[in-house]
Amino acid sequence: MLDLMRSRVLDYQPRQIDVVGLPEAGVLIPVTCVHEQPEIILTVRSQRLSTHSGEVAFPGGRRDPGDVDLCYTALREAHEEIGLLPELVDVVGPMGSLVSRYGIKVTPYVGIVPEVFDLAPNSGEIEEVFRVPVEFFLEDQREMTHRIDYEGRSWYVPSYRFQGHKIWGLTALMLVELMNVAFDARIPLHTPYDKER
Numbered sequence: 001m002l003d004l005m006r007s008r009v010l011d012y013q014p015r016q017i018d019v020v021g022l023p024e025a026g027v028l029i030p031v032t033c034v035h036e037q038p039e040i041i042l043t044v045r046s047q048r049l050s051t052h053s054g055e056v057a058f059p060g061g062r063r064d065p066g067d068v069d070l071c072y073t074a075l076r077e078a079h080e081e082i083g084l085l086p087e088l089v090d091v092v093g094p095m096g097s098l099v100s101r102y103g104i105k106v107t108p109y110v111g112i113v114p115e116v117f118d119l120a121p122n123s124g125e126i127e128e129v130f131r132v133p134v135e136f137f138l139e140d141q142r143e144m145t146h147r148i149d150y151e152g153r154s155w156y157v158p159s160y161r162f163q164g165h166k167i168w169g170l171t172a173l174m175l176v177e178l179m180n181v182a183f184d185a186r187i188p189l190h191t192p193y194d195k196e197r
Contacts, residue, residue, distance in 0.1 A: 027060025
């Protein structure tokens, strides 16, 4: 299944946001496979952080002046936050860029990681690391849908709850794009959610 995911992500032309002057961030969407079932690795951010505290997010952060590109940023931050060594990540490619509510342009990178690796969450930034089977998102088990009006369009963004963790906002948007591109989930974002679809 990861081979098909890889080819679909490689063929994908993600949207680019051309807004000059925005600070940038890179995040990693780590995908692994357990007993031939793909899983997504997510983090819970520390309650002590000044922004997005306690929220579910992908490992990642702001681009440093010395970062060669945003993919490098995503890998560096994943190493700093959860101890994932960059050489263990098979970077497949980017998903579309998004602008956070804090005015930061965020670009996610899909990376295949080993089923087992040494996790070392940075307690100053990360409270917990957990995995969600891709199948959970393919079944579209949303808890609710948030309507967001942005750039003249309405977006209907899923919010999920998995084992007590709320997955919403930018993280949910990135997940839905990955599910639609890589796994043909067909989760709608521009039409009101119809549970009976």
